[in-house]
Structures are given as C-alpha cells and as structure tokens.
Amino acid sequence: MNDSFEPFVQSASQDQALPLVCDSPHSGTCYPQDFGAAIPLQRLRSGEDTHVESLWEAVPRIGGTLIAANFPRVYIDPNRTLEDLDPELLDGTWPEPLAPGEKTRLGYGLIWRNVDAATRIYDRKLSLQEVRSRIDRYYRPYHQALSAAVEGAYQRFGAVWHLNLHSMPNNAYERLKIQSPHPLADFVLGDRDGTTCEPDFVALVESELRALGYTVARNDPYKGVQLIAQIGRPAERRNSLQIEIRRPLYMDEATRERSAGFGQLQADLGRLVERIASYLREQGGA
Template sequence: MPSAFLPPHQPVQIVLPDSTAIPLVCDSPHSGTDYPADFGYAVPLADLRKSEDTHVQWLWNAVPTVGGTLVHATFPRSYIDVNRHERDIDLTMLADAWPGEVAPSERCITLGNGLVFSQTTARSPIYARRLTASEVAHRIESYWRPYRHALAHLLAGAAVRGPRWHLNLHSMPSNAYERLGRVAPGPLADVVLGDLNGSSCSAIFTEMVGRAFRSRGYTVAINDPYAGQDLLREFGDPARGHESLQIELNRALYLNEQTRELLPRAQDLRDDIAGVLQDIAAHIRGVTNSHA
C-alpha cells in the first residue's frame, strides 16, 4: 500500500488509494492502540482496551484497493475521542477552570464517555486524580484537532467534483445493549448502520450498504442501538450529496473481546468486507458517472 503522508508517530495515519481514486473516504477513529505516555490512567490497561475498536482498520484494509482513502487514529479513544465534539467535557474531571465553553452530552454525564473518558466501560473511574485544563487542551490540540482537520481536508478534496461518500468505521461489543443500559429487543445484529436517523446519509445509500452485507449472510440493523455521533453530524449532508454512514461490526464476529486477539474467522469477515467495498465502489462509480 502507499505510504501515509504523515509519519508513523503521528496521531493520524492516512493510506491513499492504490487504484483509480473514487470520492470515498473511510475513517476508523477508535482503533488506535498507542497509549500516550502522559495518559496517567489508574486502571488496568486491559480494562481500558475494552473501549477500543481493535483491528477495525485491518478489517477494512481493502479501502485503498477499490480507490478509497483510509484514515485511522493511532491513539485510543479513552485518551481523547475524536468522534465527540470538543465541547463535550465533564467539568467535574478538571482540577482547574476550563477557559472555553462546554456542552457535555448525555453519554458524557451518564456513561463517562465524553471527549475525554472519565470511566471505563465497566463504569470504573479511569483516573485517581483530576486532570488539568492544560492536559485536556494538549490532547485537543495534539490529537483531536489533527485528526479532524485531516479528515475534513480529505473529504473536501473528495467532493471537489460533486458528491462524496464517507464511511465512519467502528466495532461494537457483543453486549452493546447492556453496556448502554438498555433492554435488548432481540439479538444484537452483526452489522449496525447509523445515519443519524436519516439526517447524515440518504436512504438509498444506507439500504445499498445493508443489502451488500445481507447478501453475504450478515444480519443488519439500522440505527439500533447506534445511530452515529459527532463525525456524522459534522460531515453528513445528503442534500449536498455528502453521504456519511456509520458502520458498526459486532466484535463477536472477529475478536476475542477479553484478549483483543483476532479469532480464526476474522479473515472471512475481512474478505467479505472487501466484497462489500467492491459493491460500494460500483455504486459510487455509477452515481459519479451519472453526474459527469
């Protein structure tokens, strides 16, 4: 694959198309596993790792093969979550005054999953101290902002000649409903597509991606239990032809959720995703050719 245009130690890795480029940008914001030295967490690393979308960028490695660009974070979401708004801050985490505005989300308050996580997925406090405002500001400036700027730049470039497509890539724990404090209406789907309840992506594209997974034997749900977060709100605008779709994969399909090691069947899922990407690329070429 082509080299990323940022060096390996940077917070964002970008893999450019290795075939004729199409206006497709895929990003994995939560699969980073490089834990910064200044994190200062006070829980076992294994507990923190349960919030990772471990190996998601590996599962989607065929993105450049079909002409898309693959973006992924190198740092963990528990350090700072690039899929949260920069004002999604819990002031009770801080030892001193925050200089800007804050607007903590419900998940930030109830689950401790805001811009900077305060709790593990098991609801244990991550820190035995309060963070300073300068620590949080450093994480925003050195990690959150470079990732968001890189993704925005790539999506703007993809849309120069018309519509563009954005896949926001994730994995979900097999006990997702329990983790969210919800009663499961039935078994968790293999794949959950989130389009912010129709506001970040056209129904046509959401349905097309759903068919691509179903045709390969996977169960698919729409917006249940995840409809999407801030990256879809930022970049999805189907009225302008800006399609942003979140894709959640059930971790039980490919991952030992305790050890974070790949299961033997992970390669089958990876191969199926490569096929889904071929279907998506064909759809995109069909749409872009009609606009030519």
C-alpha cells in the same frame, strides 16, 4: 506506552479513483506516556475498536481513502465535540462553554471517565493544560486530516461518501443501559435517523451485508455521533454513514486477539467495498 507515534495513518491509492473517504477513529492502540490512568493497560484496551482499520484494508485498493487514529479513544475521542467534556474530570473551570451529552453522563465523553459502569479510569482530576495538549496533539490533527480528505474528494468529484468505521462490544445494550427485546445485530448502520446519508446508499450497504449472511440493524443502538453529523449533508451530495461491527465476529474481546472469523469478515468487507465502488461509479462519482 510511548509518545513516538503520529496521531493517525492515512492510506490512499496513488490516484484516488473514487469519492470514498473512510475513517476509523477508535482503533488506535498507541497509548501516550502522559495518560496517567489508574487502571491497567488491558482494562483500558476494552475501549478500543481493535483491528477495524485492518478489516477495511480493501478501501485504498479500490480508490478510496482510509484514515485511522493511532491514539486510543479512552485518551481522547475524536468522535465527540470539543464541548462534550465532563467538567467533573477537570481540576479547574474550562474557559469555553461546555455541553456534555448523555454518553458523557455515562462516562464516555470527549475524555472518558470510565471504561465501564463500575470502573473509573482516573484517581485524580485532569489539568486544563493536559486536556488542551490532548486536543492540540491528537484531536485536531485527526479532524484536520479527515476534513481535508472529505473536502478534497468533494471538490474533485462534486460528491463524497464517508464511512465512519467502528466495532461494538457484544454487551452494547447493557453498556448503554438499554433494555432491548432482541439480540445485538452483527452490523449497525447509523445515519442519525435518515439525516446524514442518501437512503439508496444505506439500503445498498444493508442489502449487501444481508446477502453475505449478516444481521443488520439501523440506528439501534448507535445512530452516529459528531463525525457523521458534521460531514453528512445528503442534499449537497455529502453522505456520511456510520458502520458498527459486533466484535465477536472477528476477535476475542478479552484478549483483543483476532479470532478465526477475522479472515472471512475481512474478505466479506472487501466484497462490500467492491460493490460500493460500483455504486459510486454508477452515481457519476468516478
């Protein structure tokens, strides 16, 4: 654990050729010294979308922007609203109104309470000051960088396509306490039930992934949370799509190490990104 790291890494071509902004909010592997967790680091790491930013390394090469958090989501989750905070975690009363959602009830809010249903992260309450510090040092800089990239692309091109990049555990349904009649898909595309992204773009991503041999679901079990909700306004040509990848496709969930499938998946995502680039050029976004 250390504190000598920047909140995020931003990669872009020297001349951004496309209005494509991608972000990986949960792939961070730098754990701040003040975390104060009561469980071992290896258990904390189960919350990571480890290696997701590397899977999508082709994004800057084709003229898009890729932003990846360096801090871990179990420390503070940039894909939650500031109101989505569990008051039971705090040693005092939060001065602003809170609106914890269903995932917060399960332990996965702005500040995670659990890494799984049976394992709590802390054996203490968090002070208001340390939560404020996490927000100011990590959450806000990440959001500011993403917002600047999105708005910059929109101002330049008159449109923007945002991909919110994640990976999902193989037992996602179990973690979410969902009884599913079918196995978890290789990819889950989330557009909050058709509200955050133009249908043609979602269809393009789905068809390309299926052509590459993957199974694909929409909004099952992940619809997308704060980031695509705040960015996606397709009527204004502001499109936002969440993409979840089933982790066993590319890594060992226990060790977090890349598996033999990593290279193939990375190459396939490179092909997908090239097809997305062609689509955006056809839309007049270049």
